[in-house]
Amino acid sequence: MSRGIVISGLGALCPRAAGRKALWDLFPRDGSEPLLPRGAIPPALERIPEPVLELLPAPPRHMDRLGRLLLAATTLALEDSRLGSAAGDPLRTGIAMGSGYGCLPTNEEYLEGILERGSRYGNPVVFQNTVTNAATGSISVVHDLRGPNATLCSGWAAGLEALDFGCQQLEEGLAARMVVGSADTPSKRLVEGMSLQGWLSPHGTALPFAEDSDGTRVSEAACTLVLEEVSQARARGAHLYAEVAGTGRRGGPLEEQARTLARAVSDAVHAARIEPEQLGAVFSGANGRRDFDGCEGRALREALGPWASRVPVTCPKSVLGETFSAAGPLAVLLGALALDTGWVPGTPRGTIPASASPFNLVAGASRRLEPEWVLITALGDEGSALAVVLRRSAP
Amino acid sequence: MSAHRVVITGVGVAAANALSAEELARALVERRSGIRQTDAFGLDSRTRSAGEVDLPGSSPEGVDRVSRLALHAAEQALRDCGLDLDGSWRANTGVMLGTSRGPALSLERFMRSGSEEVRRELFAELPFSSIARNVAARFGLGGVQSTVTMACVSSSLAMGRALDEIRRGRASVMLAGGADALTSLSFSGFSVLRAMSPTLCRPFDHRRNGMVLGEGAGIIVLEELQHALQRGARILAELCGWGTAGDAYHATSPHPEGRGLQQAMTAALRQSGLAPEQIDFVNLHGTGTPANDPAECHALRGVFGARTEALPVNSLKPYFGHTLGASGALELIGSVLGMERDFIPPTLNCEELDPKCNVDVVRGEGRSRRIDVLMSTKSAFGGANVALVARRLPEARRETR
Numbered sequence: 016m017s018r019g020i021v022i023s024g025l026g027a028l029c030p031r032a033a034g035r036k037a038l039w040d041l042f043p044r045d046g047s048e049p050l051l052p053r054g055a056i057p058p059a060l061e062r063i064p065e066p067v068l069e070l071l072p073a074p075p076r077h078m079d080r081l082g083r084l085l086l087a088a089t090t091l092a093l094e095d096s097r098l099g100s101a102a103g104d105p106l107r108t109g110i111a112m113g114s115g116y117g118c119l120p121t122n123e124e125y126l127e128g129i130l131e132r133g134s135r136y137g138n139p140v141v142f143q144n145t146v147t148n149a150a151t152g153s154i155s156v157v158h159d160l161r162g163p164n165a166t167l168c169s170g171w172a173a174g175l176e177a178l179d180f181g182c183q184q185l186e187e188g189l190a191a192r193m194v195v196g197s198a199d200t201p202s203k204r205l206v207e208g209m210s211l212q213g214w215l216s217p218h219g220t221a222l223p224f225a226e227d228s229d230g231t232r233v234s235e236a237a238c239t240l241v242l243e244e245v246s247q248a249r250a251r252g253a254h255l256y257a258e259v260a261g262t263g264r265r266g267g268p269l270e271e272q273a274r275t276l277a278r279a280v281s282d283a284v285h286a287a288r289i290e291p292e293q294l295g296a297v298f299s300g301a302n303g304r305r306d307f308d309g310c311e312g313r314a315l316r317e318a319l320g321p322w323a324s325r326v327p328v329t330c331p332k333s334v335l336g337e338t339f340s341a342a343g344p345l346a347v348l349l350g351a352l353a354l355d356t357g358w359v360p361g362t363p364r365g366t367i368p369a370s371a372s373p374f375n376l377v378a379g380a381s382r383r384l385e386p387e388w389v390l391i392t393a394l395g396d397e398g399s400a401l402a403v404v405l406r407r408s409a410p
Numbered sequence: 411m412s413a414h415r416v417v418i419t420g421v422g423v424a425a426a427n428a429l430s431a432e433e434l435a436r437a438l439v440e441r442r443s444g445i446r447q448t449d450a451f452g453l454d455s456r457t458r459s460a461g462e463v464d465l466p467g468s469s470p471e472g473v474d475r476v477s478r479l480a481l482h483a484a485e486q487a488l489r490d491c492g493l494d495l496d497g498s499w500r501a502n503t504g505v506m507l508g509t510s511r512g513p514a515l516s517l518e519r520f521m522r523s524g525s526e527e528v529r530r531e532l533f534a535e536l537p538f539s540s541i542a543r544n545v546a547a548r549f550g551l552g553g554v555q556s557t558v559t560m561a562c563v564s565s566s567l568a569m570g571r572a573l574d575e576i577r578r579g580r581a582s583v584m585l586a587g588g589a590d591a592l593t594s595l596s597f598s599g600f601s602v603l604r605a606m607s608p609t610l611c612r613p614f615d616h617r618r619n620g621m622v623l624g625e626g627a628g629i630i631v632l633e634e635l636q637h638a639l640q641r642g643a644r645i646l647a648e649l650c651g652w653g654t655a656g657d658a659y660h661a662t663s664p665h666p667e668g669r670g671l672q673q674a675m676t677a678a679l680r681q682s683g684l685a686p687e688q689i690d691f692v693n694l695h696g697t698g699t700p701a702n703d704p705a706e707c708h709a710l711r712g713v714f715g716a717r718t719e720a721l722p723v724n725s726l727k728p729y730f731g732h733t734l735g736a737s738g739a740l741e742l743i744g745s746v747l748g749m750e751r752d753f754i755p756p757t758l759n760c761e762e763l764d765p766k767c768n769v770d771v772v773r774g775e776g777r778s779r780r781i782d783v784l785m786s787t788k789s790a791f792g793g794a795n796v797a798l799v800a801r802r803l804p805e806a807r808r809e810t811r
Contacts, residue, residue: 077661105658106673117538117559119517126518126595134598142599143662143791146510147538147559152792155656161670163677164656164794165567168512168538168559176556183574189653189677204520208533211526266504266555268547397543398555 018186021408023253024096024241025348026088026196029335030061030234033071034091038345039352041334042360044381049334051220051363059215060206061234061336075153077140079121082150084198084237085112089154092194092239096253109162109190110155111180113173113197115339115396117147117166120202150198162190170395173197174238175343175403179262181242191247196239199339206233214304221337223301223308223330223362226371231302234336238344240351245408255408257351260388261286263402276314276392276400283402284318287388291319294326294404295386296359296377298346300393302332310394312373327384329377333362343393347403350389354407357385416576417638417803418646420491420631421743422483424589425730426461426624430486435747437729438755441776444730445611445622448592456601457608460592461624461731474513474535475625477544479736480589483627484545487585491631492643495549504553504581505542506572507629508564508588510735510790512538514595541589545629553581559735561790562695563654564588565628566738566798570652572632582637587629587739596623596734603662605699611732613696613725613757614703614771616764621697624731628739635803647746647800651684653677657793663701668709670795671787675713678797684783686714689721689799691754691779693745693786696725697732702789704766709787711769722779724772728758738788738796746800749781 025035032038042049063084071087078086089110121144129137143149148166155164163184167173174197181193201209209215216222216230248255263282267275284291297315301308315323331346332338338345353359364379377384391403421431426444428434437444448460465478473481493499516535523529534540539557546555554575558568565588572586590596600606600623607620630649638645655673659665679686694706711718726741733740748755756776763771783801 075661106655110656114559115537115539117512119536119538122514122517122595123521125599126514126521129594129598130518130521134594135602137598137602139599139602142602145595145599146561146791148561148790148792148794149661151560152656152794153661155658155793156660159658161656161658161673163654164560164670165571165654166558166560166792166794167556169542169555169557170537170539173539180571183578187681205536208520208529208536211530212533264554266546267552268550269543271552395539395555397537397539397557398546399539 019245020182020185020242020259021245021248021255022240022257022351023243023248023255024092025256025351026092026095026239027345027348028063028084028088028237030063033067035095042381044358046380048379049361049363059233060201063235077143078153079144080200081118081198082144082153084200085150086154086157088196088237088239089194092241093158096241104191105159105161107162107191108160109164109184110151110160110194111165111177112151113167113177113340114147115171115173115199116201116205117168118145120200121145123202123204160194169399170397171339172343172393172395172399172401173340175393175401178403179264182259182262185242185244191244193242194239195242197340197344198237199341200235201233216303221303221332223303223333224372224374226368228303228305231304232336234338236338236341236345238341238348240344240347257354257405258408260406261404265400266398269398272394273310273313276310276394277317279400280314280318280392280402283404287404289388291322294388294390295384296353296389297326297328298350298389298391299328299330300342301330302337324373325375327359327377328374329360330362343401346391350391350405353386353389354405357383359384359386414577414579415635415648416573416632417635417648418630418746419633419638419643420487421646422486422490422629423740423743424463424479424482425626425740426463427730431490431747434744438744438748439753441756441758443728443758456606459622462592463625473544474516475591476509476513476589477541479591479627480507480541480545481548483629484549484585487629487631488549499583500550501552502581503551503583503585504575505546505551506556506568506584506586507542508558508568508735509538509541509590510561510564511590511593511596513540514593515591551585560794561792562734562737563788563790563794563796564735566788566796567654569739570796570798573649573652576632576634582634584632585629586632588735589627590625590734590736592623592625607698610759611698611728612759613698613727614763614767615760616762618698620699621732624733626730626733626736626740628736628743630743645803646750648803649800651678651682651799652797653681654796659793662791664705664789666705668705670793671706671709671789672712674795675787675797678799682799684799687717688783689785690781691784692721692723693741693784694723694725695788696727698727707767707769718769720770722754722770722772722777724755724757726755742786742798745784745786749784749802752778752780754779
């Protein structure tokens with residue numbers, strides 16, 4: 016990055032955690048392991064309980080669930096950045112949000128109404144949310160964000176694409192601060208479609224790189240990050256979680272996803288001006304689907320060479336489930352906290368037979384590794400691949 | 411930062427009044443609209459007028475109609491740009507497309523179908539990103555793939571982002587634009603919002619009473635200038651800057667003073683390195699809704715000041731309807747085709763200018779005039795705004811299309 020860009024605010028919302036601290040606590044470092052959400056969780060889809068949403072600031076009445084999730088995560092991130100509910104100079108503060116499936120669930124809801132009752136009985140309140148950028152628009156109203164404005168829907172990698180877009184706006188001086196993030200709220204029909212594809216674990220687990228992996232587990236989530244130019248963040252005394260040192264974004268045919276991701280990783284490492292051996296940890300997007308994880312594994316080996324089998328690798332989806340476009344920003348959030356605290360989140364030991372894995376997986380409790388650089392990967396479902404390298408922020 | 415210059419070397423369209431760039435240029439000169447009565451949806455909406463596209467029968471089956479529209483436009487754009495369709499350039503050529511409604515027809519089919527097999531097949535079409543994926547796969551394009559879903563500014567933002575990809579040296583060639591199909595979802599929704607005209611789309615006219623929906627696709631080939639010059643490409647125009655900004659005002663209404671649009675236009679001028687007085691013509695969004703048109707005119711005054719009254723503007727929506735996410739691309743293409751012919755297409759159906767829209771709306775027969783630099787602006791639900799600037803490239807080889 017030609018300008019130093021730092022992450023100064025973190026906001027996250029998952030079924031079992033609201034806020035950065037609660038999310039971090041899902042990955043304990045006191046010798047106990049992250050809880051494997053097996054058995055008690057419905058196998059198809061884990062949703063954020065309504066009471067969790069009700070604890071957060073009341074959203075405008077017209078917002079749909081996707082918008083409410085994104086607004087909640089954004090509010091948490093802005094509060095965490097110590098900007099309060101206002102984001103500073105509104106004209107210089109922009110927003111870029113991603114979503115893999117966007118407003119499809121709301122479109123289903125609207126269509127259900129008109130298929131049942133006739134087109135003139137469509138619900139206008141629902142209709143205004145049948146564009147994916149309704150969420151971005153409403154959040155910009157609530158937090159007065161009048162800078163660059165973008166909503167991206169490039170599959171599962173859309174969250175990291177939003178981050179990449181935010182960095183670009185900051186690099187070019189088009190904004191002083193960017194709120195970036197992503198959310199997905201899968202509908203019943205989407206989950207049904209995934210089940211028909213054979214993507215879901217019948218046991219409701221996600222076991223990345225495991226011998227007995229049998230699919231993934233789907234979860235709702237939202238995650239938002241506040242990006243700032245480093246001197247501005249320092250000037251206002253913000254806490255700097257990490258620096259965005261490099262990004263890589265590639266696309267290609269579905270049958271060449273591993274190569275596409277490898278190129279994205281190489282680009283990100285190159286942009287950060289480091290060698291692969293300097294990476295202290297990898298936050299992998301592996302999710303427990305054998306085909307998906309196979310691409311991830313081949314990509315890491317191609318891009319990182321021999322270092323791929325030695326660098327500590329953690330798989331947040333083993334705990335959080337497949338959160339689609341939110342998975343990338345969630346991994347960035349965890350990566351930033353890893354750099355900030357020196358602890359790399361672990362994954363449930365029972366899920367990963369280390370002997371069978373070609374990677375140095377961080378199994379069990381979080382590990383004190385004090386990385387200076389971490390890599391985050393995200394593989395889309397349509398041919399996109401993104402990678403981000405974060406660096407520990409200088410005090 | 412590297413700042414490569416970027417040119418448009420190919421265009422493709424699918425619209426109610428044109429299935430090629432040549433047809434579109436001719437339709438604009440001849441003031442021919444493609445709006446007609448449709449029974450496609452058999453809906454009890456406020457209007458049956460729409461801009462429906464008669465796609466050629468050779469369009470591939472098995473993909474959503476929105477992808478079929480995009481594939482038609484992409485194929486034309488690629489042929490138009492003169493690049494060898496088997497060339498190695500494809501490996502690093504990206505696709506950035508915008509859509510508002512996306513594959514809503516497939517979603518509807520998915521919901522109606524009782525067959526697991528049908529639903530399994532349709533599943534791949536459901537994500538919005540399926541459009542870019544289908545285009546990239548059809549033409550073997552291996553660069554970045556991106557999908558923008560920002561209602562009516564979708565394809566404008568996609569083109570702006572594609573421009574940035576080349577400016578920053580990330581690609582030499584990009585396919586950019588957008589597509590949207592007519593769907594019962596949008597027909598019903600805009601009708602219940604009472605945003606649809608029961609008669610005609612009349613942008614800036616004091617009798618305007620809403621939009622007329624359309625469908626279509628507009629796709630351009632963007633190319634790094636030296637790359638284009640070295641191969642002797644025909645250059646339609648230089649795309650020299652863009653900007654985006656939010657209104658932060660209302661979920662569905664524009665800010666009455668066009669707050670975000672002003673900022674987007676200013677950002678586009680800044681990236682272009684141009685001053686407001688260098689803009690010769692502005693293609694506005696011009697939906698024909700009571701709220702949109704005056705807000706845009708207010709925004710114009712905020713940027714162009716006293717010069718506003720001497721600045722020709724138009725809206726192309728009466729030609730093919732409001733094509734939602736495709737409108738930015740289709741209307742930029744129409745404007746650039748006009749620039750190439752020293753012609754500003756008139757705004758159809760605008761007969762008595764609304765005093766609230768007291769700007770130089772090109773009407774009647776259109777206007778013969780040399781345009782060196784044009785701006786195209788679009789605004790959307792959620793308060794999203796995008797402006798693009800394109801200019802004639804004197805040093806480029808130009809041929810009459």
